[in-house]
Amino acid sequence: MSRVDLVIKGGTIVRSDAVFKGNIAVKDGVIVAITDEAFVPASEECIDATGQYVMTGVIEPHLHLRDPSKNEREDFTSGTMACAAGGITTIVEHPVSTPSVHSATTLRNRIEAVQHKSLIDFGFYGGAGYDNLDLMLEMAEAGIMGFKTFLPASPPGREQEFIGLNAKDDGFLYQILEIAAKTDLPALFHLEDNTLLQLFEGRVRAQGRKDPMAHIDSRPEIAEIVATAKLLAMAQDTGAKVQLVHMSTDRGLELAKFYRKQGVSISIESCPQYLLLSKEDMEAAGPFAKMNPPLRSKETQRKLWNYVHDGTIDMIVTDHSPFLVSEKEIGYEDIFKAPPGHPGLETLLPLMLNEVANGRLTWQQLSSLLAENVARIYRMDQKGRIDIGKDADFVLIDMKQEWKVDVSQMYTRSKGTFKLFDGWNIKGKPVKTILRGKVIMENGEVIGKPGEGRFIRPTPKNHA
Ligand SMILES: [Zn+2]
Structure with a gap:
């Protein structure tokens, strides 16, 4: 040699x-x-x-950075420095930014805006919503890693960040899947049923509640379960490849197992926060623990591990969502006014190493969950494995x-x-x-x- x-x-x-x-x-x-x-x-x-x-460098396919308009929260340099510190060498960014990636042009602009700022390798998803169905295929051509769609409505006041990101209703959801099926890319979905969220948030608000735990009660597990059932039935019908992002319920995962057995192409994420924390943590951290979907019961948290161990969950991701302290603190007065999300780039690998140390994960599982499965699902053939x-x-x-x-x-x-x-x-x-x-x-x-x-x-x- x-x-x-x-x-x-x-x-x-x-x-x-x-x-x-x-x-x-x-x-x-x-x-x-x-x-x-x-x-x-x-x-x-x-x-x-x-x-x-x-180990091969961690691939983190679910994070939000804030270039080019909310850099005080995070930009590509500070975010990818955090990645480097946490053992992450490749990221795929989700399109909540101003403007969101929702067309080939916004994708090219985003690459242009961040490539001199990134310390590590990076890819992007393209938003797929009711308002940009006609732009989905051009984004696939232009090099996105997949599509991202939210089933919940956009948070009030943040519409600019959510252009091309909302399904809006079941008819549009079905069309998004039909178009995604024409590509070989995964279509990613934030799974909380909007109608059920409106029902439960309405009930909590009618009681006059604005306390942190009101957030938990306004987004119950059934919202994730119903959205998952609906999406998977439509995925089977359209032949689209789907990815269930930040899954937080065992009952949602059980549905995914059922549809997988029938041949539907499904990949699945969960996050350290759902695997290691429960809603009780919101009592201490208040709005800083506000995230969507919310933290669940200890019982659900414990059950999620079964789906890590049996291979149902393909990847553990951060959903890193940076905000300012002042933006989060508003939630002490009214939890519904604080934005959802928590940082996580520097703790993803350490928290999972700790699980290796205490015997809940093997090294082989760690490599699969943090890199190898991710590279395979997104066809990053150059990445994700120690191989010639x-x-x-x-x-x-x-x-x-x-x-x-x-x-x-x-x-x-x-x-x-x-x-x-x-x-x-x-x-x-x-x-x-x-x-x-x-x-x-x-x-x-x-x-x-x-x-x-x-x-x-x-x-x-x-x-x-
Ligand atoms: Zn996210």
């Missing part, structure tokens, strides 16, 4: 099919060899990973480190709103993040540069 650029030696390599000791050789940003421990290829640079785990020919994206992990989540150390601009996992004890820490062979984070310090991230689009279907 000729001299390579980089060797990562002596680490324990983590993949969905195996965990083994070995060395990884990288040339021109790509993995060119995986050798056994005894053979260390000659290289320009060598990273000694003895005693550490080497793939991009040299890695996160190095030290499981001997025990530490506390400390908001003051975070890179996200919205760290002031980070309350839910602050102070948690974690076992296992990402100590290096590597993007295409270049170290971008070392011992918590981000050293990557804005502009080093590249736009990525799905690999063409008949790609050899």
Whole structure:
């Protein structure tokens, strides 16, 4: 073997099919060899990973950054610095921004606006709503990773951010699926039934309630279950590939299992907040724990793990949603006025490492849930696995480190709103993040540069 650029030696390599000791050789940003421990290829640079785990870089396909108009909440630089700190090397951004990505032009403008700012590789979804059905196919051509649609109505006052994002009614929902089925892209859905949300929010408001727990009561599990049932029936009818985002109920997941058995193409996300927290956490964190769907009961939280373990849930994602402290604090007076969402880029991997440490996840499951399944579902053929020919994206992990989540150390601009996992004890820490062979984070310090991230689009279907 000729001299390579980089060797990562002596680490324990983590993949969905195996965990083994070995060395990884990288040339021109790509993995060119995986050798056994005894053979260390000659290289320009060598990273000694003895005693550490080497996993493919985390792919985070569900986050919201705020470029170009709400940068005080988060922009592509602060957001992707947070990613680098958390072991994430690729993101796919959801289209809640001003303007939202809802046409080929808004997609191109967004790539243009952020590519000099991103530290890591990035892709986009395109919004698919009742108001831009005619623009869906041009977005697919232009390189989106999938479509995103909300079943709930847009929050009042945020209509600009939600152009092309709302299904509005069942007739439009069906048409969105018909068009999505003409492409090979997944159509992603926020699943809460709007009519049921109106009913339950109306009841809570009629009682005069504005307290944080009123949020929980205004969006019960049945809203997710009904929306899921409806969507899956329509997916079966239209042949669309669908993805259920941030699933929070076992009964919704049970429906997905049923339709999967019938051959419907379904991929499924959940988030650390639904797997690790429950509605009781809202009593302490108030509006900072407001999210859609809301936190659920302890019983539901416990049951969700069954669907992680049996492989129903394909990926664990953050739904990172940055806001200002002042925007969230309004919710102490009236919970309905605070925006939903919580930051999570810097804690996704650490929280899941902690679950590996306590035996609730295996390393193989971790690699599947945080990268391999994501790359497969979105056809990111260059990404998501430690294999010859793939991009040299890695996160190095030290499981001997025990530490506390400390908001003051975070890179996200919205760290002031980070309350839910602050102070948690974690076992296992990402100590290096590597993007295409270049170290971008070392011992918590981000050293990557804005502009080093590249736009990525799905690999063409008949790609050899
Ligand atoms: Zn989201």
